[in-house]
Amino acid sequence: MKTKEEYIESMRRMHFELYMFGEQVTNIIDNPIIRPTMNCMAATYEIAEEDKFPEYQNIITATSHLTGKKINRFCHIHQSIEDLVSKSKMGRLLGVYTGSCFQRCVGMDALNALSIVTYDIDQKYGTKYNKRFLEYLKYVQDEDLVCCGAMTDAKGDRSLRPAEQADPDQYLHVVEEKPDGIIVRGAKLHQTGAVNSHEIICMPTRTMREEDKGYAISFALPADTAGIIYVYGRQSCDTRKIDSPSMDVGNVLYGGQECMVIFDNVFVPRERVFMYKEWDFTSDLVESFASYHRQSYACKSGIGNVLIGACQLIAEYQGTSKAAHIRDKIIDMIQLNETMMCCSLSCAYEGHKEPSGTYCVNTLLANVSKLNVTRFPYELGRFAQEIAGGIILTMPSEKDLKEPRIGKYVAKYLKGIQGVPVENRIRIVRLIENLTTGLGAACYLAESMHGAGSPMAQKIMIGRQTNIDEMKNAAKRLSGIEAAS
Amino acid sequence: MKTKEEYIESMRRMHFELYMFGEQVTNIIDNPIIRPTMNCMAATYEIAEEDKFPEYQNIITATSHLTGKKINRFCHIHQSIEDLVSKSKMGRLLGVYTGSCFQRCVGMDALNALSIVTYDIDQKYGTKYNKRFLEYLKYVQDEDLVCCGAMTDAKGDRSLRPAEQADPDQYLHVVEEKPDGIIVRGAKLHQTGAVNSHEIICMPTRTMREEDKGYAISFALPADTAGIIYVYGRQSCDTRKIDSPSMDVGNVLYGGQECMVIFDNVFVPRERVFMYKEWDFTSDLVESFASYHRQSYACKSGIGNVLIGACQLIAEYQGTSKAAHIRDKIIDMIQLNETMMCCSLSCAYEGHKEPSGTYCVNTLLANVSKLNVTRFPYELGRFAQEIAGGIILTMPSEKDLKEPRIGKYVAKYLKGIQGVPVENRIRIVRLIENLTTGLGAACYLAESMHGAGSPMAQKIMIGRQTNIDEMKNAAKRLSGIEAAS
Amino acid sequence: MKTKEEYIESMRRMHFELYMFGEQVTNIIDNPIIRPTMNCMAATYEIAEEDKFPEYQNIITATSHLTGKKINRFCHIHQSIEDLVSKSKMGRLLGVYTGSCFQRCVGMDALNALSIVTYDIDQKYGTKYNKRFLEYLKYVQDEDLVCCGAMTDAKGDRSLRPAEQADPDQYLHVVEEKPDGIIVRGAKLHQTGAVNSHEIICMPTRTMREEDKGYAISFALPADTAGIIYVYGRQSCDTRKIDSPSMDVGNVLYGGQECMVIFDNVFVPRERVFMYKEWDFTSDLVESFASYHRQSYACKSGIGNVLIGACQLIAEYQGTSKAAHIRDKIIDMIQLNETMMCCSLSCAYEGHKEPSGTYCVNTLLANVSKLNVTRFPYELGRFAQEIAGGIILTMPSEKDLKEPRIGKYVAKYLKGIQGVPVENRIRIVRLIENLTTGLGAACYLAESMHGAGSPMAQKIMIGRQTNIDEMKNAAKRLSGIEAAS
């Protein structure tokens, strides 16, 4: 397995075509906007280093079912219920550690979903996708690679299906078949951690019908393959990382990353194609990936821990921590945060084995889990802004604190209680700002809403996964209606 | 193990001193108010009958760690995580089966809590409580008995502690020590299933201080011991069971039961005393029992299934089931219902082994679980009343439906869609009424609020069980404050 | 104007065909189930008696625009903004006074809606409905009558329109035209205060299309006209009024009433017909009535006052009123309650004059007002059950309190704080039970949900009444898009 440093060095060797704020970025590693996001990805390597964090080995590493070697869990195919549970706990652990989106779960979820669906396609059609996939997986595990799992297409007019769009490229599709592969065109939006990745794995974004079969594709490529263009997304307060490299950013260590990924007639060799034209398996692949990925939002309970800790601190720094209503709100935050975690754990504990041998989460509960995640962090955020006070929207900059003439006034009037450095209060206010309206809010709020599918996607799945007839029969029996009627 | 019929026969042999509506009830078995509650308790025996429900044996039965015999899980001391999980699932299963409070979990939770705390007291003080308790437990298991777990005292002025009350009997206490036992006086309120029980097990209702040590008692007695007086509590729509024995009741099979239990100078033999004066263990006993019992509210997810089924049916019967907002509300109900279940499951899966050998749930998550239960059923109830429509508050009685002159009009104008008997619609409306404002609402709403402790009790425990320092340190590190500061 | 006593005597002279619990009721006045509801209606007369309540004259009386005489506001056509505002305040006042649905607003709202729409029909079609209506109105005002406003039809299969139903009577319609009138058949459900009324005024329940024009009818009749059959609806805990005439009922003075009203080929004389076949005005009539009636739910803020008062009392009686969380919940209840009232007031203050001269509320805000009412009382109810404690579902009956042997125990263990009679605590617990799950909950919860239309009806109107284009233009301008695009 790679160390944190080896991962960063490996990224230095990648050659992305990347644009940000209208300019091409050639040195990704040292870019001040990108670097904290790379450090965040690197944390998934660091925390697996046995000498640094021996206590987390059970959670963060696993044993490859292909090679028997110890691997990073992010490259692992779940072999047991314990694996699924460890995955939820790993998410929370890294959420606490980074206070941010660490960007690596989406690739893990894509690998696991493909391990199931490639097998199932082969069973039906006699194809060889699973074998290809397992060879690819072995490579990923041996090299300890980051895979970007790419699902969401541009979609154009959302009231139309892929084949109905005015512009056929609104969903990623095959534009040409070659003897040794295919050429694809389109774009994947909202790609988390894209330019912190070694590989990119594409999947369809929705259930396809027969007429959409050219869109029914899944494949993997090195992330810096020629023809793939990355455009870095803007996020709230992103440039504070340049302006004010320390306090004002809030989370001074880590951050997340989102890119638009454009496939401009990109060649995919046959051995990296894991689905093509099997439109009747798109639904399985989408649902399988989505279920795994909805489980992954256990990370938000980890970020919740950070936010709750920050709220407790700011209350202490301001002299309000003993007020009954503050304590009550802190507990309300814990309640919401632990409820989310319970759902992620339960969908793992109630998982099952697929025909391929891979363990999969309980689909109903994974959707229930994520649907809560689309709501609760917003409530936590509101509580946090209430506890922090008006200073969250009016505090002068770090540079003002250090300005010779006025710095002393800024320090004096932001002081809070005696015995705590004013800088502590400032830093915690900035962290709460980060998580509730700044860069961290991109991860903690908007991503909680839309990552792994927007709320309606979960609602549709919940409706579909529930055995409503059993419930109807229970009601009939108890009310005196014959259940058979 | 007893069959359902054997249980009912065993109750016929009990001699309770019971009052209801100002009159003494001598034949409990055949009283129309009580009988459905006894049938509900009997369901915990019926569903364990292997020939009737072979599919539930894993859930509803267990192997005694004392005797190795198969026993009803309600008499079992949890020996593993699987036991804890099965308990949560048993609760939901019986909630679905009865649509009501089946009243037997409180005794199970009392037994498990005592198995831990009697052991711990003995370790500290060299007492013999645990041995006594295990002998008692063996008797309960061998006879397959129902134990009423009795905790809540009258409490008088709640701003005062037990020893401060104007009337010393506001908390159950020892009024005299005898060579072979103790004499107790006081009352336990809100006793679920009291006169459907063989035994009653008393515990302190709160943490005691040294000055309250006469109140630090736990013991078991046959429920019909002389000097114990039962007063049956009124509940919404209780007399419909007399007036109109069928449809209007809503749940035509089952119901719950709550009694005030008065101890009028009752003698407890020494071998049935499991705590006396060890005030420093009252907190452990209360918290241990409360944690188990908060887990037990998985049953409300079972009742939730019934309510959701009823809502789906009424929508179908009224021609509204395809409306987008109805489907959306049904899914919102499922979401809340499954979220509750996830929490109950998680506190079980994340349980641990106590020094006594008993497995106990995760205390934090058990409290989180119950706190959701104090809220979500009310939301489900509101959704149900919305879906059912105004008929929920205006529907004529069953007798009107059968009245010669007007019955045909009532039937005609309550018809709903073609192809469904009008009686079905009526029955489902009554079931929803039962669960949201009638007898069932006592179980499903008010009991969800206060059973196993009111919401503030859970909030206090959540605050206490959370490692807020770890959260603070995470926030300090990410904001750039040294964690040690 | 009639006194309370004169009203009751006037009801004694009515000859309803009424059924309840499968039996015909001939003496309505002295029926223990009905009497409290009649007393509640009588409160609308009592509170207008100048010698008894001089302070309420401005609110409860008005000056007839037809005769210049002082009349009860429930018979008044609103002549100013002040009238509209006084109506909202009258609703709250009577809500506080009765803690119940006083049943008289629906007739007032029907009269006002008809005063507008009969005028508008005449303007378009040259009919004489308005003149007829004003003559009828003069009679109602002079005699100080209660009118039952009847709108909701049986509806059958709700996915079908009136003319599409298998049974044509699922919506009230004309079955025969006579030289001097029409004969109607059908039923009106959920008729509040029906057998406490002198008159019944029917209106269509929905927008009709041309093919439904036989259903586009509005008319008034004496409520005891031959052929009108009333079936009394069951409500939670209704028979406690018989069983236990005092404490256990909770609200010992008042209650509400709901009937199914069947029109079995009833003749309506031409001079009492206010709409027939003008299907293009059904929408106006429904919306106009609904807007007025949605305003009327200010009464629930009055009931809210009672519930909040009860919660404060029970907290004091139990020694918890100083706990921070209790005070916080009381304030949350006030917040919800006053928010509802603000909306009812605003739709009145922002009212306008119709061509007929009648003042009408702001339609958008009236719908906003009612939509909050479908939600907030449920939250108040949940808070109340939390504050009251578990006793709400377990308390013995009044008869137990008075039973010679056990009464002293019941009194002792329900005592609460020193210095307050135990009976007070019992009475307040029963009042909270009444309002949250008993008879009062029918008025306070389910009626809040469905009265004046279920929530979706309000949502549809809110969508229709909002000028979304103005909002879009504001967004376009601020974002830099030309507003005209």
Place this chain on the structure above:
Amino acid sequence: MKTKEEYIESMRRMHFELYMFGEQVTNIIDNPIIRPTMNCMAATYEIAEEDKFPEYQNIITATSHLTGKKINRFCHIHQSIEDLVSKSKMGRLLGVYTGSCFQRCVGMDALNALSIVTYDIDQKYGTKYNKRFLEYLKYVQDEDLVCCGAMTDAKGDRSLRPAEQADPDQYLHVVEEKPDGIIVRGAKLHQTGAVNSHEIICMPTRTMREEDKGYAISFALPADTAGIIYVYGRQSCDTRKIDSPSMDVGNVLYGGQECMVIFDNVFVPRERVFMYKEWDFTSDLVESFASYHRQSYACKSGIGNVLIGACQLIAEYQGTSKAAHIRDKIIDMIQLNETMMCCSLSCAYEGHKEPSGTYCVNTLLANVSKLNVTRFPYELGRFAQEIAGGIILTMPSEKDLKEPRIGKYVAKYLKGIQGVPVENRIRIVRLIENLTTGLGAACYLAESMHGAGSPMAQKIMIGRQTNIDEMKNAAKRLSGIEAAS
């Protein structure tokens, strides 16, 4: 009255000592961060220009009760209920027009509060504050000035009162008395629109006791008086105004502003002192100002209009506007938004005349109004982020759209439906980002939470303003307890 241009020119003549990002700002007018906030303030002048907006004259202008001249309502003392209502409507109007905090209401609210309290102090103590104040007011009205109302002190340790602080300057106080005035020291935090103001009016931030009387001061000064130092607060995405002057900002026209204002031994001439040492009137001044200012949050319903309009547009642009759940969410947003407005209107309509002749809002309802504002915009914001979709957190910058190589891809894959320029979609996404997590969120969310006092301040006032005894008596009467007991 000044025109928009005259206002801006008048600001050019001010000489503030202002710091931002660690540097002194000398040209405020042309600073790209500040200018949109000044334009926003200028909108309060522009919309009063009769030739530009004749339709708003009734709302935005009033007649001075001192001079009889037409004045901007922001300088007016309310002389009637109509004035109070117009104030609420003016707030919403400008909220729609600017989509931002226009910063001028706080001075208006300070003037009105002082008009009441200076009069009341004089009545008790025979002082001349009111006369001084009215002379000052005349000057403000004649010159059409912006007053910054300054209340919130630094507060230090919030568990301590002013006189108990380790640093006595944590609350603004008098440090020296001079023959012709006083010298003050301290700071006011969270000062909205500070460097867009001509004048600054200070008031105490809380109720003072006798020992705090040196803190019981109110006065007015020219905002650029020597010794007053301004430090500009950072807000989310503030520097986008520099980086990318157009689309990425979201609201391309306007923004808000918050400053820390330091009083470094500033001299206040006697004729500008409106309170000094009358600690027993601090409570009145705080509550009076707070009530007015809580009413002022009607502006958030105006911003709500903008956000709802933006959500409708983005749904149309993306092809989702016809989905039932989207329409439902839009209506939920309207419901919350109008409910807030109803409360602001009601506290105005239910206002009253003070002894000074000034009309004041209903205090209870003003607090109810603001408490809703601390919650509902957060819900609207969450709905908006849900409707907008994941693009809210991943969209490339405007510069990427215009970059020669990749601009065409960005445009292609952000297109949405046919027939709408891609730029429109981008602009609306940015506007939603602005209002929910960017610069606008500072105004719309955090300011809604804390402006005019944090939620607990409102809750305390609500508890204090409610006549709970009346409610208790109503409950006693209905439950059968004598009201006198």
